[in-house]
Amino acid sequence: MTDVYKFEKLKTYFSRLLPTMTEESWKITENILSVRTFKKGEFIARGGVLCDHVSFLNYGLARVYYLVDGKEKIVSFCNELNYICDYESFLSRRPAHSYVQLLEDTEVVDISYKDLQMLYQVVPEANILGRIIAEQLFLEMCNGTRAEVKDTILERYSKLISEQPWLPQRVPQYMIASYLGITPEAFSRIKSRVNKQKEVPVMVD
Amino acid sequence: MTDVYKFEKLKTYFSRLLPTMTEESWKITENILSVRTFKKGEFIARGGVLCDHVSFLNYGLARVYYLVDGKEKIVSFCNELNYICDYESFLSRRPAHSYVQLLEDTEVVDISYKDLQMLYQVVPEANILGRIIAEQLFLEMCNGTRAEVKDTILERYSKLISEQPWLPQRVPQYMIASYLGITPEAFSRIKSRVNKQKEVPVMVD
């Protein structure tokens, strides 16, 4: 947990997205970043509250969910080397609709809206990075939406596990059910139904 | 239909997004744009085919849908002053997952992927525009997803009609049902149920 250089991961990530970014631009960027740590259970964003920071996860785990009639509907899980933030709230400057809660002790690198806008003015590459990141978020969103429309629950489960294989070890099953859009009971039923058909269990705990 | 200046609408749109864009930058941009027209029923993007252009709708109407088990699931409708394109395919350079079909004769202004990348190199403002547009698409997507998660069918219907009031006059009801994620039969029933409760019909044809 004691990184030699606390922005290392973010820097690597940026240099992969935009290899042409100069060391100078990075130095400026670095200056307005800050590191924050959170304990399991804390929130990085909450419904009704403006989300004023984008956070890049150094280590830890988070979930994003909506509150629907008092019930939590999980939209995504997020670990190391990803952004966590209600980017919708952040961009639109309006109260968040989603909740972003940490499922483990977590360290993030973050930047405030104000500072980011400043960065866009000062560092030209920042706009390219900002564009690429927005595009990537858009692509991820597309993937999610498409899967919800086209895939069966089982297919979505398989995809989830193959994309984030560490998930079953780190989050309870009822959260995965919530992500799939069904109740824990239904999920349990589906699992047992599938495992009865094949002698070798497909869905692992 | 005979616009004095065929890029007028796009220019206005851009200048609203980025007022600081110079006339010079616009001149360069303008040079790589082209106008295309389509007849009702034609496709701007098809599943399995790379979508190599972003198109800005000058006039006309389009729908975006996925094919699920041979059935069409409409994701959005799109008219004047919006982009139509499988932006996912366009950005990722992979075959499209969605179909974009014109529901009326349509005129678009469009730009190819290659030309856009070139523009990003040559005109610095283009990156800002690109970022803002990607951000907006992301926000729209969020709205859609959130509505699907949180709102009832009736609420989503009301939202749709208040956002695109011209819709019922221009598309058949079964397409609206598809957008809402239910069958035409179910939609019909919901409508009649609602209209029975209130003496004055709420859902118009």
Next chain:
DNA sequence: CCGGCACGTTGATTCAGGTTAAGATTTCAG
């Protein structure tokens, strides 16, 4: 004017998943 087609409605049946409830199992603090 007629026949066909696209669109909308209505009814009967079916089914996946929700709900409720009760146990079984795991986890963890004290």
Next chain:
DNA sequence: CTGAAATCTTAACCTGAATCAACGTGCCGG
């Protein structure tokens, strides 16, 4: 070690929407 809380499973019953099918109604071309 022990008991409470959290999690997972199973079963019985219920519900909303899909499916299948039949039937209007309006529109268009010949």
